[in-house]
Amino acid sequence: MATKMAAGHTLPREEGPVQLPLPPRKRPNLPDYSRETLMKYLETAPLDEVDISDPIYWETNAHGPFFRRLRDEAPVHFTAVNADRHRGYWSVTRWADIMAVDTNHQVYSSDAHLGGITLFDMDADFIMPMFIAMDQPKHDVQRKAVNPIVSGSNLAAFESLIRSRTQEVLDGLPRGEAFDWVDRVSIELTSRMLATLFDFPQEDRRKLTYWSDISTEDPELPGALTKEERQGVLLGMLQEFTQLWNARVNDPEPKGDLISMLAHNPATRDMPPMEFLGNLVLLIVGGNDTTRNSITGGLYFLSKNPGEYQKLRDNPGLIEPMVSEIIRYQTPLAHMRRTALEDTILGGHRIRKGDKVIMWYNSGNRDERSIENPDAFIIDRERPRQHMSFGFGIHRCVGNRLAELQLKILWEEIMKRFDTIEVLEEPTRVPSAFVKGYKKMMVRIPA
Amino acid sequence: MAKITYIEFNGTPHTVEVAEGVSLMEGALQNGVPGIDGDCGGNAACATCHVYVDPAWVAKTGTASEMEEAMLDLADGQEANSRLACQIHASNDLDGLVLHMPATQH
Numbered sequence: 001m002a003t004k005m006a007a008g009h010t011l012p013r014e015e016g017p018v019q020l021p022l023p024p025r026k027r028p029n030l031p032d033y034s035r036e037t038l039m040k041y042l043e044t045a046p047l048d049e050v051d052i053s054d055p056i057y058w059e060t061n062a063h064g065p066f067f068r069r070l071r072d073e074a075p076v077h078f079t080a081v082n083a084d085r086h087r088g089y090w091s092v093t094r095w096a097d098i099m100a101v102d103t104n105h106q107v108y109s110s111d112a113h114l115g116g117i118t119l120f121d122m123d124a125d126f127i128m129p130m131f132i133a134m135d136q137p138k139h140d141v142q143r144k145a146v147n148p149i150v151s152g153s154n155l156a157a158f159e160s161l162i163r164s165r166t167q168e169v170l171d172g173l174p175r176g177e178a179f180d181w182v183d184r185v186s187i188e189l190t191s192r193m194l195a196t197l198f199d200f201p202q203e204d205r206r207k208l209t210y211w212s213d214i215s216t217e218d219p220e221l222p223g224a225l226t227k228e229e230r231q232g233v234l235l236g237m238l239q240e241f242t243q244l245w246n247a248r249v250n251d252p253e254p255k256g257d258l259i260s261m262l263a264h265n266p267a268t269r270d271m272p273p274m275e276f277l278g279n280l281v282l283l284i285v286g287g288n289d290t291t292r293n294s295i296t297g298g299l300y301f302l303s304k305n306p307g308e309y310q311k312l313r314d315n316p317g318l319i320e321p322m323v324s325e326i327i328r329y330q331t332p333l334a335h336m337r338r339t340a341l342e343d344t345i346l347g348g349h350r351i352r353k354g355d356k357v358i359m360w361y362n363s364g365n366r367d368e369r370s371i372e373n374p375d376a377f378i379i380d381r382e383r384p385r386q387h388m389s390f391g392f393g394i395h396r397c398v399g400n401r402l403a404e405l406q407l408k409i410l411w412e413e414i415m416k417r418f419d420t421i422e423v424l425e426e427p428t429r430v431p432s433a434f435v436k437g438y439k440k441m442m443v444r445i446p447a
Numbered sequence: 448m449a450k451i452t453y454i455e456f457n458g459t460p461h462t463v464e465v466a467e468g469v470s471l472m473e474g475a476l477q478n479g480v481p482g483i484d485g486d487c488g489g490n491a492a493c494a495t496c497h498v499y500v501d502p503a504w505v506a507k508t509g510t511a512s513e514m515e516e517a518m519l520d521l522a523d524g525q526e527a528n529s530r531l532a533c534q535i536h537a538s539n540d541l542d543g544l545v546l547h548m549p550a551t552q553h
Contacts, residue, residue, distance in 0.1 A: 152551025
């Protein structure tokens with residue numbers, strides 16, 4: 001018999017060092033921080049002077065020239081500027097080096113207690129273990145608990161539901177007037193899918209979007225929740241999910257949803273509450289931000305590449321390779337981080353035990369050593385599936401096939417309905433070196 | 448050079464010639480055999496070239512490395528004769544080898 005969980009507010013909190021407010025971020029002294037100014041700066045700035053984890057480079061989408069220079073001049077490079085904020089980090093920017101790190105689980109750890117899988121460490125007083133931030137063997141058994149929901153046979157069962165929802169969302173879009181594609185399509189579709197996977201009340205699905213957003217939000221940005229507020233919201237989320245868990249844990253058989261699967265699987269049914277919360281955050285962010293931003297990115301790239309848009313109109317059979325190309329070109333998660341478990345050598349540099357190593361997938365996906373003409377968006381590439389956006393090795397994205405299916409169906413249904421969708425202005429972007437995405441993109445479908 | 452027969456999940460066979468030393472994942476892609484993706488390019492790092500080695504051939508194809516095992520462990524429908532095609536290379540010894548495909552790659 002599996003056990004019910006205590007409500008969120010009785011959680012044992014892990015003790016950690018008191019975290020003082022971070023010192024202010026050092027930024028280059030520039031007349032302004034527009035995309036043009038930042039890109040020009042990154043073309044020639046001394047490499048050691050740049051802290052590319054600064055959200056300003058991502059909000060403006062200005063980071064490209066810096067990563068090209070790192071790939072060419074310093075493919076394994078240590079950033080010390082602002083080390084009083086992030087301890088310093090190694091940037092790995094070439095495809096082959098990223099592959100080497102991603103597949104060496106013995107040396108490069110994902111463990112939450114060492115900081116986890118993002119450049120900025122998890123809050124030491126609020127560690128949320130989750131299987132992406134675990135090493136073997138525990139990672140494997142927990143991942144396998146959720147794997148069946150995105151297996152080939154299960155996806156086939158989801159297909160008609162995804163299609164009818166997509167049709168409903170697209171048929172409800174206005175004609176001849178401006179609207180926000182992110183809100184009306186990208187968030188709408190991904191939140192409905194996520195609510196289905198969790199069997200979470202559909203009417204509350206935007207809560208999932210909110211929790212996903214605050215989980216990855218930079219707490220220092222203007223208007224962001226404080227650390228304490230954020231933790232409070234996450235504990236509230238835990239409480240809501242604990243009710244769902246308790247309602248399902250004693251069913252004689254697990255149902256097909258993720259909560260039920262976690263509550264019934266021997267590998268996960270006795271998880272401490274913070275580990276349940278961690279895995280929820282993983283599944284919500286993993287199933288939400290990524291597909292959402294590829295949905296927006298796809299339309300943006302086609303609008304910027306009218307020749308490719310025309311290729312698609314002429315041959316809808318290109319949707320499948322295009323979906324992979326969208327995911328490569330977007331790279332919805334810009335990086336994953338590892339922590340060295342021992343001293344090692346990478347690209348001729350000595351990496352010390354405890355060092356942070358950042359695999360910049362956005363850079364690997366633009367590495368001309370591995371991908372021909374990587375800066376171009378080409379929907380009929382010869383080998384479109386060879387991209388890094390899902391990561392490699394045991395932490396490779398578990399939901400990759402679901403993401404591809406959602407995007408494929410979306411574009412099939414779009415092409416049946418709309419000859420063109422006009423992007424009216426540059427999208428606003430998420431200020432984050434982790435979630436590479438869009439906040440808003442105004443579009444119009446001609447009447 | 449080895450003649451390799453890839454049998455799709457629906458039973459359709461594809462017999463192709465794969466040059467000495469070339470991986471059987473590459474052999475499938477180069478010859479347009481459907482059902483093998485090879486997303487990672489041959490690093491045993493994605494498990495999208497999952498195949499079942501025909502029981503008669505298991506002894507000749509060798510055994511999976513630790514990394515390959517770890518990736519197969521995360522694939523759908525892993526069996527005792529599961530392998531990643533990128534980790535098996537064509538040779539005279541494998542002339543006539545038969546590989547069966549899973550329903551889907553994960």
